Each structure stands twice: as structure tokens, then as C-alpha cells.
Amino acid sequence: MESCGMNVIKYILFIFNLIFAISGIGIIAAGACVLADVGDFTHFVEGRILAPPIILIIAGAIVFVIAFLGCYGAIKEHYNMLIAFAAALLIIFVIELAVGIAAAVFKNDFSMVMKDTLKESIKNYTEADRMAWDNVQKKLQCCGVDGPNDWSSSNGFTSSFPASCCAEDMQVICQQGSSKVYRDGCFEKLSMRVHKGATVLIGVGIGIAFVEIAGIILACCLATAVKRETDAK
Structure with missing residues (x-):
């Protein structure tokens, strides 16, 4: 006969895993958003920057699958499955x-x-x-690495900037000294975009880490209770 404490742990773990499955979808969504945001600038961003959101998407998919393993193990009170669930977490x-x-x-x-x-x-x-710079300058509304001077004649360019440096139609010539030229450098804006994505990933990662620790503890408690009751029979 099930003890009251074991019954409570079982249903707490079941509810936990339903929430955990939803969080897995949240992890996938967060990783996909960051990847889509930073992925537009892969020409300037190293592959190592794109690795964390990709890993997070994979982890989210695994979490989603594992959550169902935990639900089944909790309801069926299957000792080995509960241990496998805790080990996977x-x-x-x-x-x-x-x-x-x-x-x-x-x-x-x-x-x-x-x-x-x-x-x-x-x-x-x-x-x-050229295509990569046009993309980053239009999307981030910036010009050059540190500013418009990076496109100056001293660096071997003509008297005009790439059209993407100006808040004008692409057919309009973007001249030096124009009031329409973006004044911010792309390095600063791109760094801010990447760091914003990193902050999102870190926040999601920390939140999920606490959930995983709670899941490991609950699964181990229920597995111990199941084994104790099985041995007592």
C-alpha cells in the first residue's frame, strides 16, 4: 500500500514534469529567437557565438522528451525509469x-x-x-566599424559611402558630410545585439538549471520510496 508521503511526491513529480515539458518548448523558442537575431550577421560573427543557442535548442528538445519519461516513471512508480530520468537531467x-x-x-x-x-x-x-555590410548597416542603422570615417578616402574609398550607410532610398548617393549618414559604428551595435542574446540565454539557462535540480531531487526521493516499498513486500 502506498504511503501518503510517496503519493504526494509522485503527483508533485508528475505536475513538475508537465511544467518541465512546457519549459522545454520555452527553451527551444528562446534559442531559436537568439539564433534568428544573431544569425543575420554570420559573416561577422564566429561560429562559436552561434553554438550556445543551437545547443540550447537541442537541449530544449531533449528536455521535452525527458519530461514524458519522468511523467511515465512517476505514475507507474517505475524505479529504473525514475533513476534514468534523474541521470538524464x-x-x-x-x-x-x-x-x-x-x-x-x-x-x-x-x-x-x-x-x-x-x-x-x-x-x-x-x-x-559588400552584401554583408549592406545587410548589417541597414538592419542596425550604423555605418563602418567605429563610424562613417571607416569608409573615408584615407582608407581607399571614394567620396561616397555605401548607400546602406544613409537613411535614404538605396538609389540616392550617400555623400560624406550628409545629414542622413548613420553616425554610430556597427561594432558597438553588433556587440550590443550579441550581448543581449547572451543575456537571454544565460537567464533561461539559470532558470532551467534550478528546475533541473528540483527534478533530480524529486525523482531520487520517489525512486528511493519506491525501492523501499518494493523491498518491504
């Missing part, structure tokens, strides 16, 4: 922790790497670079 927690540490370590040299990439792109300025 622990593995996801360790992966998220490793990704967080890697992101924190890379954050120190991220800014310099991206700035060097932007400067190198202006220096080479191939057709692919």
Missing part, C-alpha cells in the same frame, strides 16, 4: 554548465575577435563583404 545540467563556462571564457576575447573581423572585411571588401 543531471547530464543536461552538466552540459549546460559546460556551455555556460565556455561562453564566459570566450566572452573576454569575443569583442576583439569581432572587431578584427569587421576591420578585415572592410580592408578586403569583396562582393560577399
Whole structure:
């Protein structure tokens, strides 16, 4: 016969897993939003920046599947399934922790790497670079790496900027000294965009980490209670 305490833990764990399944969808949505936001600027952003949201999407999908494993194990009071559920949560927690540490370590040299990439792109300025700069300057309403002077004649350019540097129709010539030229540099705006995405990922990661720890504790408590009752029979 089930003890009252075991019954309470079982249904708490079941409800927890329903919430956990919903949070898995939330993780996928958060990762997809950040990936879509930063993914527009892949020409200037290293692959390592795109890795965390991709990993978060994968983790969200796994969380969603694992939540159903936990629900089934809780209702059926299946000891092995509960232990497998707790172990799976622990593995996801360790992966998220490793990704967080890697992101924190890379954050120190991220800014310099991206700035060097932007400067190198202006220096080479191939057709692919031109398309990438038009994209980033139009979307972020910025001009050059640190400002419009990056497109000056001293750097080998003509007296006009790329049309995407101006808040005008693309057919209008964007002249130096024009009041329509964007004054902000793209490096600062791109950095802000990436850091905003990182903040979202960190916030979601921390929130889910606490949920995972609670899930591990509940699953272990129920598994222990199930084993104790089974051994007593």
C-alpha cells in the first residue's frame, strides 16, 4: 500500500514534469529567437557565438522528451525509469554548465575577435563583404566599424559611402558630410545585439538549471520510496 508521503511526491513529480515539458518548448523558442537575431550577421560573427543557442535548442528538445519519461516513471512508480530520468537531467545540467563556462571564457576575447573581423572585411571588401555590410548597416542603422570615417578616402574609398550607410532610398548617393549618414559604428551595435542574446540565454539557462535540480531531487526521493516499498513486500 502506498504511503501518503510517496503519493504526494509522485503527483508533485508528475505536475513538475508537465511544467518541465512546457519549459522545454520555452527553451527551444528562446534559442531559436537568439539564433534568428544573431544569425543575420554570420559573416561577422564566429561560429562559436552561434553554438550556445543551437545547443540550447537541442537541449530544449531533449528536455521535452525527458519530461514524458519522468511523467511515465512517476505514475507507474517505475524505479529504473525514475533513476534514468534523474541521470538524464543531471547530464543536461552538466552540459549546460559546460556551455555556460565556455561562453564566459570566450566572452573576454569575443569583442576583439569581432572587431578584427569587421576591420578585415572592410580592408578586403569583396562582393560577399559588400552584401554583408549592406545587410548589417541597414538592419542596425550604423555605418563602418567605429563610424562613417571607416569608409573615408584615407582608407581607399571614394567620396561616397555605401548607400546602406544613409537613411535614404538605396538609389540616392550617400555623400560624406550628409545629414542622413548613420553616425554610430556597427561594432558597438553588433556587440550590443550579441550581448543581449547572451543575456537571454544565460537567464533561461539559470532558470532551467534550478528546475533541473528540483527534478533530480524529486525523482531520487520517489525512486528511493519506491525501492523501499518494493523491498518491504
